[in-house]
Amino acid sequence: MIVEAFRLVFEPSVLLFIVLGVASGICIGCLPGLTTTMGVALVLPLTFGMDATHSILLLIGVYVGAVYGGSIAAILLNTPGTPASAATALDGYKMASKGEAGRALGISTSSSFIGGMISCVYLILISPILAKFALKFSAPEFFMLAVFGLCIISSISGKSMMKGLISGALGILLATIGIDSITGSMRFTFNNMNLFSGINFIPVMIGLFAMSQAFIGVEEMKQKTVVARAITHVFPKRSDWGMIVKSGFVYGTMGTLIGCIPGVGADIASFIAYGQAKSFSKHPELFGTGLPEAIAAPEAANNGVTGGALIPMLTLGVPGDAVAAIMIGALMVQGLQPGPLLFQNNGPIVYALFIGCFIANICMFVLGLNSVRLFAKVLSVPKSILVPTIFLLCFVGSYALNNSIFDVAVMLFFGIVGYFLQKTEVSSSPVILGLILGPMAESNFRRALLMSKGDYSTFISTGISITFFVLIIISLALPLFQKKFLKRQI
Amino acid sequence: MKKMFVVCMVLAVVAGTLFAGGATETAGATYPNGPATIICPYSAGGGSDSVSRALAAAMKVDFPAGIAVENRTGGAGSVGMSYGMHSKPNGQIITMVAPELVMLPHTGTGGDIDYKKFIPLAIVNSGYAAITVSADSPYKTLEDLLVAAKTKDLQFGNSGIGSIWHLAGAGLEQAAGVEFTHVPFDGSSAAITSLLGNHLDGVSVSYAEVASQVEAGALRTLAVLAPNRLSDYPDVPTAGELGYDVVIGTWRGYCVPVGTPQATVDFLTASIMKAVKTDTFIKFMKNTNNDIEVIGTAAFAEKLQREDEFYAKLIEKIGLAQ
Numbered sequence: 001m002i003v004e005a006f007r008l009v010f011e012p013s014v015l016l017f018i019v020l021g022v023a024s025g026i027c028i029g030c031l032p033g034l035t036t037t038m039g040v041a042l043v044l045p046l047t048f049g050m051d052a053t054h055s056i057l058l059l060i061g062v063y064v065g066a067v068y069g070g071s072i073a074a075i076l077l078n079t080p081g082t083p084a085s086a087a088t089a090l091d092g093y094k095m096a097s098k099g100e101a102g103r104a105l106g107i108s109t110s111s112s113f114i115g116g117m118i119s120c121v122y123l124i125l126i127s128p129i130l131a132k133f134a135l136k137f138s139a140p141e142f143f144m145l146a147v148f149g150l151c152i153i154s155s156i157s158g159k160s161m162m163k164g165l166i167s168g169a170l171g172i173l174l175a176t177i178g179i180d181s182i183t184g185s186m187r188f189t190f191n192n193m194n195l196f197s198g199i200n201f202i203p204v205m206i207g208l209f210a211m212s213q214a215f216i217g218v219e220e221m222k223q224k225t226v227v228a229r230a231i232t233h234v235f236p237k238r239s240d241w242g243m244i245v246k247s248g249f250v251y252g253t254m255g256t257l258i259g260c261i262p263g264v265g266a267d268i269a270s271f272i273a274y275g276q277a278k279s280f281s282k283h284p285e286l287f288g289t290g291l292p293e294a295i296a297a298p299e300a301a302n303n304g305v306t307g308g309a310l311i312p313m314l315t316l317g318v319p320g321d322a323v324a325a326i327m328i329g330a331l332m333v334q335g336l337q338p339g340p341l342l343f344q345n346n347g348p349i350v351y352a353l354f355i356g357c358f359i360a361n362i363c364m365f366v367l368g369l370n371s372v373r374l375f376a377k378v379l380s381v382p383k384s385i386l387v388p389t390i391f392l393l394c395f396v397g398s399y400a401l402n403n404s405i406f407d408v409a410v411m412l413f414f415g416i417v418g419y420f421l422q423k424t425e426v427s428s429s430p431v432i433l434g435l436i437l438g439p440m441a442e443s444n445f446r447r448a449l450l451m452s453k454g455d456y457s458t459f460i461s462t463g464i465s466i467t468f469f470v471l472i473i474i475s476l477a478l479p480l481f482q483k484k485f486l487k488r489q490i
Numbered sequence: 491m492k493k494m495f496v497v498c499m500v501l502a503v504v505a506g507t508l509f510a511g512g513a514t515e516t517a518g519a520t521y522p523n524g525p526a527t528i529i530c531p532y533s534a535g536g537g538s539d540s541v542s543r544a545l546a547a548a549m550k551v552d553f554p555a556g557i558a559v560e561n562r563t564g565g566a567g568s569v570g571m572s573y574g575m576h577s578k579p580n581g582q583i584i585t586m587v588a589p590e591l592v593m594l595p596h597t598g599t600g601g602d603i604d605y606k607k608f609i610p611l612a613i614v615n616s617g618y619a620a621i622t623v624s625a626d627s628p629y630k631t632l633e634d635l636l637v638a639a640k641t642k643d644l645q646f647g648n649s650g651i652g653s654i655w656h657l658a659g660a661g662l663e664q665a666a667g668v669e670f671t672h673v674p675f676d677g678s679s680a681a682i683t684s685l686l687g688n689h690l691d692g693v694s695v696s697y698a699e700v701a702s703q704v705e706a707g708a709l710r711t712l713a714v715l716a717p718n719r720l721s722d723y724p725d726v727p728t729a730g731e732l733g734y735d736v737v738i739g740t741w742r743g744y745c746v747p748v749g750t751p752q753a754t755v756d757f758l759t760a761s762i763m764k765a766v767k768t769d770t771f772i773k774f775m776k777n778t779n780n781d782i783e784v785i786g787t788a789a790f791a792e793k794l795q796r797e798d799e800f801y802a803k804l805i806e807k808i809g810l811a812q
Contacts, residue, residue, distance in 0.1 A: 041534035045543050048774075135687035179566075179599055182674060184651035184810055186599070193572060193601035196565030262683045263676070317702045318683040325679065326535035333540065335777040340706035403562050404569075443676065450673055451645055451689070 005351030008053045009359065017054050018356060021061020022363045026371070028062065029069020030081045032210045033397015035202060036066040036266070037322040044330055052334040052349050057356040059330055060306075063323050064116060064360040067266055067302050068368060071108040072375050075295070076101060077390070079210040084266035084305075086205065086432050087274040087298035090156060094290030101376050102231035107244060107292050108299045109368035110236055114248025115300030116361035119256040119307025123314075124354050127260075130308070131315040134260045139448035140458045144468035145261070146441035149268055150433065151475045152275030158288055158427040167426050171434020172441075174199055181443040182450065194406040201435040203398040203411040208428040211394045211415025216422060217387040234372045240292055247296035251277070255304020260311040265321035266302040267436050271429075273301030279478050307357060313338050314350060521581050521754045525555040528744070529577075529585045531570025533563045537698075537780065541615055541742055542586050544774040548765035552757075566653070568594050568601045575607050579749030581758060584611070587745050589654050592798040596805040597652045598812025605794045608745035609755055612762045613785035613793070615775065618716035618739035619658030620697035620726070622709050624688055632713040632732050635692065639668035644691040646670040647681030652810050655681075657801065658715055658738040659694035660808045662729065665736040685709065696740060697723065698779040715739065720781065741783070743790055759787055 008014065021043070028039035043062050047055035070085030075092035088108060095104040122130065137145075150168070157164020177188045178198030189195040236244055251273040258269040277297035278287045287294050309320030310327075317339025319325035328338045336346050343350055378386065398411035421428050452458035460466050528546050532538040539561060546557045562570035567590040574585025587608065594600030621632060629635040638644065648656040651674040659672055675681040678695040685693050686708060693700070697720060703709040704723075713729045714720060715738045729736050744762060746755060765771055766784050775782050785793060805811050 038534065041539075044535055044540075048544070048547070135683070138684060138687060138689035180651075181676065182651060184597060184599070191601075193565050193569050196568060196599055196601070197563075200564075263680055312683070316683070316686060316708075317706070318679050318686065329535055329537070329540055329778070332778045333774060337702045337705070339702040340708060341702070402564065403560055404564070447673060447675075450671065453643070 001347045002351050004348040005355060008348060008352040009057070009355045011053075014053055014057055014356075015359070017058040018061045018360050019363055019367075021058040022065035022360055022367055025062040025065020025067075026069035026072070026364070026367060029066035029071075029085075030073045030375070031393060031397060032073060032079050032081055032206045033202065033393065033401055034066075035082050035401075036063060036070070036084065037326065038401065039063075039066045040323050040326050044326055047330055048333055052331070052336055052346075053352050053356075055330055055334055056327065056349070056353055057360070059327055060353065060356055061360045061363070063327075064303065064306050064357070064364050065367075067306055068109070068112040068116075068299075068364050070302075071112070071295075071299055072105065075104045075108060076375060076378050077210070078213050079390070080205065082266075083201065083205060083432065083436065084270050084302040085298070086209070086267065086429055087156070087270040088295055088302075089209065090274065090288055090429060091291050091294035094288065095292070095295065096290075096379070098290055100233070100290070101379060102372060103233040103236070103240070103292075104290075104295055105372040105376065106234045106236045106369065107240060107295045109365060109372065110241075111244050111248050111251075111296035111300040112303040112368070113361055113365035114245060115252035115255055116303035116306055116364065117358065118249060118252030118300075119259065119304040120354065120357045120361065122253070122256045123307040123310055123357065127311040127315050130257070130260045130311050133257075134262060134312050134320075135316070136462070136464055137261050139444045139451055141462065141464045141468070142263070143441055143444040143448055144459060144465045144472070145264065146437045146444060148468050148472050148475070149272055149437045150441065151472055152271050153430045153433060154476070154479065155275040155278040155284075155287065156271070156427060156429045156433065159425060163424075163426040164430050167421065167428065168430035168434045171431035172438035173434075174204070174431070175435050175438030176442070181439070182446045194404065198439070199410060199435070200401065200407060201432065202401050203407040204414045204435060205432055206394050206398050207411040207414025207416075208418035208421070208431060210390055210397075211411060212418030212422055212428070214387050214390040214394065215415065215419040217383055217390065221383045221387060223383075231373050231376045234369055243293050244296050247277070247293055248300045251297045251300035252304040255301035256308035256311075258301070259305035259308020259320055262312055262318055262320055263440075265309070265323075266305040269305045270298035270302040271433055271436075273297040275475065279475050284479065284482065303361075310353075310357070314342060314353075316340065317342075521751070521757055522553050522555065524582060526553055526557045526582050526584060528557065528559045529570050529574040529583060530559050530561050531563060531567035531574075531586060531588075531590075532561070534561045537778070538586060538588065538742060540778060541775070541780055544771055545614060545744075545762065545765055548768045548771040549761050552761040552764070565601060566590055566594060566599065566650075568599065568603050571603045572601050574745070575603060575747055577747055579747040579751075581746060581750055581754035583746070584758065585745050585747075587743050589740055589797060589801070592794055593652070593654065593657065593801045593805070596802050596812075597810050599652065605798060607748050609748055609750055610787055610790035610794060611744045611746065611755065611759045612766075612787060613741045613743035613790050614762065614766050614782065615780050616739050616741040616783040617696040617698045617781060618714050618720070618737070619655060619661075619694050620700055620711045620714045621662060621692060621694055621729070622685070622700045622704070622711045623692045624685055625708055625710050626688075627691070627710065629692075629712065630710075632727070632729065632734075635712060636666045636668055636734075639666070639670060644670050645673050647673050647675055647684055647690045647693040647695075649678040649681060649695055650674050650676065652805075654738070654740050655693075655695045657804055657808075661736045661738045661804060662694065662715065662734065664804065664807060665729070665734040682709075697726075698781070701779050722781075741785075741793075743785070755787075
């Protein structure tokens with residue numbers, strides 16, 4: 001069976017499709033507004049005429065490429081290409097502005113690679129165990145996970161915790177817009193149909209990051225680019241490798257675990273990884289200034305999700321995230337039924353998929369390292385050309401998402417909000433975190449109480465939720481202890 | 491070389507988005523005098539999207555200038571349906587509609603959508619609700635479940651508050667005179683996952699969505715809320731057979747706005763009727779667990795009116811009416 005799988009994958013056209021998939025994935029990921037999910041959905045109709053191996057491996061290529069590609073724009077332009085790379089922008093852009101763009105991209109590429117490879121290993125070796133773990137998640141566990149994620153606000157607030165909390169609260173408040181998911185009543189919709197299903201967070205993200213960055217670019221238009229930065233250390237230095245491999249293993253594992261929980265994706269994983277990297281760092285105060293491990297952790301985690309998200313899809317037939325949901329559709333078009341019987345009925349295809357995941361990650365690594373110099377050229381483009389291009393991409397990206405002018409208006413509004421946030425040194429990342437996690441926390445809180453008939457003990461009734469409870473306490477208390485400890489040392 | 495590639499990719503993406511919905515103003519004598527667009531009110535990559543794309547591919551022979559699918563999502567489908575309803579009645583915008591067209595207005599979440607402002611062409615596919623429990627559940631038949639519901643609190647997962655599968659669970663409740671706790675999830679697959687993890691007593695989503703789990707022996711369907719037994723799964727009884735008169739299901743139909751010339755309506759209907767008989771479409775639908783059920787213009791119009799009244803009453807009864 002494995003021999004047959006190798007025969008399926010190592011056909012020149014299949015390999016070509018993986019390369020094409022990864023390459024177009026990287027480009028899709030790079031462009032703000034074209035998210036990973038959208039990239040895979042765009043490619044899906046093209047696969048209808050292909051056979052199963054070509055189709056699924058092309059999609060996996062796009063998936064792996066796009067999750068990685070988002071970090072390129074995040075590092076070079078402070079504009080996360082996909083929500084999954086919003087955490088990477090925090091330190092990646094800082095490192096790039098210190099003149100180390102090559103190093104930052106190198107670290108993100110290699111930790112993405114290791115994170116991705118680790119998740120493939122888990123996918124092959126222990127997916128039935130992980131799938132069982134994933135099924136244990138019910139509303140109370142999801143709520144605790146969301147709260148744990150929200151604690152990360154303290155890590156990404158920048159200089160002032162108060163400002164971080166304000167922007168996080170803004171995000172959660174924005175997330176309440178739309179039809180209430182439990183009672184069905186309208187909240188802040190002003191009878192505007194476009195608001196019924198809430199504010200889409202992609203236009204908000206494009207506005208807060210890309211558009212506001214472009215506004216600031218307009219101010220700096222007259223200034224000459226300070227240094228023509230040499231792109232060095234694209235292939236990470238030996239001193240960086242130790243950290244990269246360690247982060248790759250730790251946060252790749254974390255990403256896989258988060259990825260296999262249905263409904264939780266790469267965006268949440270990368271924020272949680274960033275927060276954890278900061279809590280367990282020896283010098284948390286340097287986070288946000290361009291620290292290598294602050295780039296490696298979220299990147300390893302978000303590519304770790306790629307393998308993790310495939311676990312419930314292959315073993316249970318339920319999607320691990322939005323991309324896996326589209327892949328289930330793609331498999332069904334091919335006449336394959338994802339789920340418990342897939343291994344029995346279509347073994348070779350499943351093994352081909354495993355092998356393809358490895359190849360896609362290797363391909364991403366090679367393509368990534370080789371194109372870094374090309375992408376980094378963006379830094380030497382004069383502001384007078386770069387800024388209008390970003391404006392254009394912001395408009396196109398937010399429109400293309402849903403063919404909606406309303407989304408463009410949302411993007412523009414948050415571009416202006418983001419500009420003032422930057423001017424007042426309020427970090428925009430907590431807004432995004434609040435928007436992503438707010439609905440998850442709220443709906444699961446209420447769903448849990450609905451299922452437990454209003455009994456609050458449901459939130460600490462299982463092993464998983466107690467574990468999260470402890471983790472929440474630790475991650476909130478740890479910085480306080482560290483502060484005390486540091487003071488004593490001084 | 492690589493630079494060229496990137497430049498080309500970027501240009502292609504930009505050009506694609508700029509010109510995708512563009513050239514609709516071509517003038518000509520007889521329909522189709524230009525490209526046509528099917529508006530899918532649900533997101534790319536989902537079931538409605540792929541069925542619409544497969545249908546568009548099969549209809550392509552009749553549209554020399556092309557027929558494309560455009561996703562306009564939001565508000566449980568109301569955004570896309572409203573867009574299609576307000577488009578020019580020249581046959582260039584065809585709108586995919588679903589039961590939400592006659593449900594959402596009653597819950598007050600439909601914006602301005604109104605089924606009377608559409609001319610129905612045809613329904614191509616339907617999927618009925620299935621009352622499904624976990625394989626190791628104590629309930630072996632629908633009767634077991636409904637008897638238990640009289641004394642116990644049974645939790646039923648659905649795909650969202652006021653969604654078709656919520657109404658399916660509520661419809662059974664009404665017909666059997668029992669009460670369930672309805673637990674809304676964000677989409678059917680989240681509810682199914684929760685059932686697989688034994689956090690629920692059952693789900694009331696469509697059979698197509700649970701079919702693979704039922705075949706694999708992880709879940710068990712007790713009854714379908716369909717008019718007849720499903721041809722692919724003849725062992726599962728209908729609720730009607732068991733004495734509960736309730737039929738609730740989703741369907742995917744295609745409409746054009748009121749005012750569209752009759753010749754265009756006839757052309758489109760004929761094109762859809764031809765498309766659903768092509769081998770590629772039939773194979774696609776079979777592979778994706780979508781049952782083809784073709785309903786022509788007249789019966790479709792009747793169905794809309796009948797379901798509009800039915801959902802108005804049901805939504806009123808369960809207290810979701812606005």
